[in-house]
Amino acid sequence: MKKSRTSKLRSMAAVLIAAGLLSLPAYQASAASTDAVPTGKVTIGSVTQYLGERAYIPVYLHQPSKGVASYGIEVNFDPSIYEITDILPQYGKLNDDSGSCADSPEGCMQYKADNTAGWVRVIWADASGGDHPITKAQVLFYVGLKNKKPQPSGKSLLEVDTLNEENFLLTDIDGNKLSYEVVKGEIVTTYRPEPPPTTKVEQKTADVPVKVETTKENNRVVTTVAVDNEKLLAQLETQPQKTVTIPVAGNPEVAVAELNGKTVKAMETKDMVLQIQTEKAQYTLPAAQINIDTISKQVGQQVELQDIKVSVEIAESDPIKKSLVMEAASAKGVSVVGVPVDFKVEATYGSKKVEVKQFNQYVERQIAIPDGIDPRQITTGVVVNDDLGLTHVPTKITLKNGTYYAQINSMTNSTYSVIYHPKSFKDVENHWSKEQVNDLGSRLVINGQSEDQFGPDHSVTRAEFTAMITRALGLHSMRAGQPADFTDIGGLGDLEASTRIAASYNLVAGYVDGTFQPKAPITRAEAMVVISRAMQKANLAQVNMDNAASLLSTFADNDSVPSWAAAGIATAVSHNVVQGDEASRLNPSGKLTRAETAALLQRLLIKADLINSK
Numbered sequence: 001m002k003k004s005r006t007s008k009l010r011s012m013a014a015v016l017i018a019a020g021l022l023s024l025p026a027y028q029a030s031a032a033s034t035d036a037v038p039t040g041k042v043t044i045g046s047v048t049q050y051l052g053e054r055a056y057i058p059v060y061l062h063q064p065s066k067g068v069a070s071y072g073i074e075v076n077f078d079p080s081i082y083e084i085t086d087i088l089p090q091y092g093k094l095n096d097d098s099g100s101c102a103d104s105p106e107g108c109m110q111y112k113a114d115n116t117a118g119w120v121r122v123i124w125a126d127a128s129g130g131d132h133p134i135t136k137a138q139v140l141f142y143v144g145l146k147n148k149k150p151q152p153s154g155k156s157l158l159e160v161d162t163l164n165e166e167n168f169l170l171t172d173i174d175g176n177k178l179s180y181e182v183v184k185g186e187i188v189t190t191y192r193p194e195p196p197p198t199t200k201v202e203q204k205t206a207d208v209p210v211k212v213e214t215t216k217e218n219n220r221v222v223t224t225v226a227v228d229n230e231k232l233l234a235q236l237e238t239q240p241q242k243t244v245t246i247p248v249a250g251n252p253e254v255a256v257a258e259l260n261g262k263t264v265k266a267m268e269t270k271d272m273v274l275q276i277q278t279e280k281a282q283y284t285l286p287a288a289q290i291n292i293d294t295i296s297k298q299v300g301q302q303v304e305l306q307d308i309k310v311s312v313e314i315a316e317s318d319p320i321k322k323s324l325v326m327e328a329a330s331a332k333g334v335s336v337v338g339v340p341v342d343f344k345v346e347a348t349y350g351s352k353k354v355e356v357k358q359f360n361q362y363v364e365r366q367i368a369i370p371d372g373i374d375p376r377q378i379t380t381g382v383v384v385n386d387d388l389g390l391t392h393v394p395t396k397i398t399l400k401n402g403t404y405y406a407q408i409n410s411m412t413n414s415t416y417s418v419i420y421h422p423k424s425f426k427d428v429e430n431h432w433s434k435e436q437v438n439d440l441g442s443r444l445v446i447n448g449q450s451e452d453q454f455g456p457d458h459s460v461t462r463a464e465f466t467a468m469i470t471r472a473l474g475l476h477s478m479r480a481g482q483p484a485d486f487t488d489i490g491g492l493g494d495l496e497a498s499t500r501i502a503a504s505y506n507l508v509a510g511y512v513d514g515t516f517q518p519k520a521p522i523t524r525a526e527a528m529v530v531i532s533r534a535m536q537k538a539n540l541a542q543v544n545m546d547n548a549a550s551l552l553s554t555f556a557d558n559d560s561v562p563s564w565a566a567a568g569i570a571t572a573v574s575h576n577v578v579q580g581d582e583a584s585r586l587n588p589s590g591k592l593t594r595a596e597t598a599a600l601l602q603r604l605l606i607k608a609d610l611i612n613s614k
Contacts, residue, residue, distance in 0.1 A: 039065045040170070040178060041331070042140075044075060044158045044185030045323035049147060053219060054085055056142040057158060057185055058324055059122075060388070062331050066172045067133030070125040074167040075143055075160060075185075079118035081153045082187070087111045088142040091134060092124045105132050109141070121167075130173040137387055139324065147189045158185035183327070208232060208244055214252065220318070223252040227259040229306065233266055240270075247277045254315040261305035261347065264292045274312065281314050281341050282366040282405070289359040295347045298354045313344040314365075317415055321384075325417055328388045332444070334421040337378060338370045342415045355413075358480055362394075362409040362538065362610070367418055369397075369404040377420045380443040380611075381408035384415040385476050392444040393474035394610030409610055410474050411537075425454035433595035435614060436602045443611075445471045446598055456595035463489070463518030465527055465597060466508050467498035472601045473534055479504040486516035507533050525561065525588035527597070528578050529568035531604055535575065538608035543570040557585045577603045 041062040049055035059073065077084075087094070093104035094111075101108035107127045113120040122141055126132050134140075147153065160182045161167040170178040209228040214221065225246050232244070244267065248255035255278045267274065267287035276283045290310060299308055317325065317340040329336045343365055345356040369375055381395035393416065396407040406418040423441035425448055428434045433456050440446045441454070446468055449455040460468075478484065484503030489496045499516060502508045507530055510516040536542055543551060548570035552558040561569055565588060572578035577600060580586055592600075605611040 038179045038181040040180040041183060042073065042160075042170075042180055043183040043327045043331070044160070045320070045327060046186040047188075047319045047323050049145075049187055049189045050219065051147060051150070051152065051189060051191055054144055054146045055187065056088065056144050056320055057187065058139045058142055058320055058327075060139050060324060060327055061134060061137060063137040064135060064178075066178060067135045068170050068178065069130060069133045069173040069175075070123070071140070071170040072121065072123040072166070072168065073140075073160060074119050074121040075158055076119050077145065077158055078156045079115055081147060081149060081156055081189070082145045083115040083148055084113035084120045085144040085146055087113075087120065087122060088144065089124075090139040090141055092141075101127065103127070107132060111141075126173070133173050137389070139388075142320070145187075149189075152190045155186055155188050158187060160184075183330070208246055209235075210246065214250060217254075220254055221250075221252040222254040222256065223248050223250055224256045224258060227257070227263065229260045229263045232259070232263055236266060236270065236272075241272070243273045243275050245275045245277060248314075249279075251279045254313065257312045259310055261292050261296065261308035261310060264290050264310050265305055268292065276312055276314055278314050280316065280339070280368050281343075283312060283314055283343055284364040284366075285312060285345070286361070286363070289361065289363055290345060290347075290356060291360075292347075295354050295356070299347065299349045299352050303349050307349060309348050311344075311346050311348070313342070313346070315342040315344070316340075317342055321415065324388050325384055325390075325415070328384070328390055329417075329419060332390055332421075334379075334382075334390070334419045334444075337373055337418045337420055338367065340384065340415050340417040341365075341367055343413050345413055357413050358477075359411050359413075362411060364407060364409050365416065366398070366405040366407050367416065369406060369418070373404075375399075375404040378404075378406055378418050379421045381406050381416055381418050382444065383410060383412065383474060383476055384417065389476075390417075390419070390444065391474060391476040392471050394472075394605055394608075395443075396610065396612050412477065424452075426452045428454055428456050428595070431456050431595065433598055436598040437595060439614070440472070440598050440602060445601060446594075454594060456598075457593050459521045459591040460527075460594055460597050461519050462508075462516065462522045462526070463492060463495040463499055465522045465530070465592065466502045466518075467495055468597055468601060469507065469530060469534055470498040470502045472605060473507075473537065475501050475505060477501065482506075486510045486518075487514045489516050489518050492518060502530075505537065507537075521591045523588065524586065524590050524592050525565040525569065527592045527600065528572045528586075528588075529565050531577060531600055532568035532571035534604060535571060535577070535608065538604075538610065540571075540575055540608055543567055543574050552586070555580050555584055555586045557587065561586060561588050575607045577607055 043060045045058040047055050047057055089109045092107045092109035093101040095101045095108050105128065107125055109124040111120060111122040120143060162182050170180050172178055209231040211226045214223045225248055246257045257276045264287050272287050274285045274287055296305060322340055325340045326336055347354045369378060375397050378397055381393045382390040383393050385391055393408050393410045398405050398407045408416055421442050424438045425441060428437045437454050437456060478501050482504035484500045489499050495518060499518060545567050548566040551570040551573055552561055606613045
């Protein structure tokens, strides 16, 4: 009798629980593949390992086209150089003698390593009967290894034999084999540079009294610059200024500026900006965006502000994250330029920690473009999402003191990098929108209808327009505390996610019946209102209803502008983002094309000074 889906998957879990059996069930190995060509990809990360230290190599599953219900992956390495130390699961519970992993909603994982033959085999299965397959891109596990030799050994490959199902097999919830390709990993072993000795000095940097301490933490050089809060507060009373600048010298991997909540509040009251500068990056943070009052409520309002420590951090991403960013970029067909950089703001009081992840306005950070890189080879900055995807963030290239910087504006804290991604679509080669479409395609703002076809004259749906403007503004996650739900957007995948994000930022709204009508073509009036709301996020002046009529009176069809859209359309017109047609008409009820959308979004970003003008 043919096994049911549930019994098959539970059988897989039973195999994992059985001690010493590290192979997949026989019926899986003989199952016919449901895909003739690879439809998925697994990437083994590439890392740098320092002598005497353990390195962790990520094994990453790219976005699966079908849910993965089990896998068996054997990674081969050079046993004359390396040995496996452990496996760190990122999805699934590592099995123990009790077999308790069978109750884990993420399923069971088990591994076995042979440091003589040079392989480590990891298998996992959904123990729920098919309710919890892997459906999103994520790191499956990390392979921990260390170097056996006392000197650097150069490059070594980490490989998988994909032709042997005993070594590599993924299945869906029905036990069918999934066709996957594997990207090899590479590990390079070298000496770790010696960090500078721990130092404590008192100095005045840019007229700000600070104490500087350089240490080594988790094998990384960390320089902490602690502001003398009392002296700075006194200084602010006698020497009015708009910016407190804290340079961090020595090119550390992690740079931290520390001040207390009382100082932050004083700076907020005076509408001041905190600026942290390193050789690699610069962070310009309005004190009001730290939102110390909200932090105080979370920590406990009985706590004095002066007892809350606020840390602002600029850090070079660690080797594992660097590797994951590189792999995510490779999956998108883009090239990462330089090193990804983490920006973080955190408040602490005792054991309580509050991380500031979102802001109410755009906050600027600058990443130095490495020497020898032509700034024309920088397309845009990107933010690294929680699922390791890359999202465009508005980026300008600037020149300061002989160094080029990517000036990135974002409403969140996260990991940022810069990329090179030239893109052109064949069907706009002779179209009026060629420059706008190819520019935004290169920036990852707009996608083609195929690899080389954009469809410039096709209309745009409400959900598609929402996705484009969300990407243009660099909004990649929902605003905290702002629920956004519609009754008809479920099952739309990325379009559902972008609609929820846009609604949480009050860029779009639905209808009184609770629907969004995502598949309906967006009208020009609707699009212009959304554009005006985006302008507000970028601090561009808004037009009120009293002035709207006079601004719109120059258009031949101004009487057809609906009252609910008048102020928004007038705002877009006032900044020259929206222009009439040859007959001086706005055509508010007309449909918007994909080419017109690209032109609107590019004008918006240029007018807001978020990207370079062409």
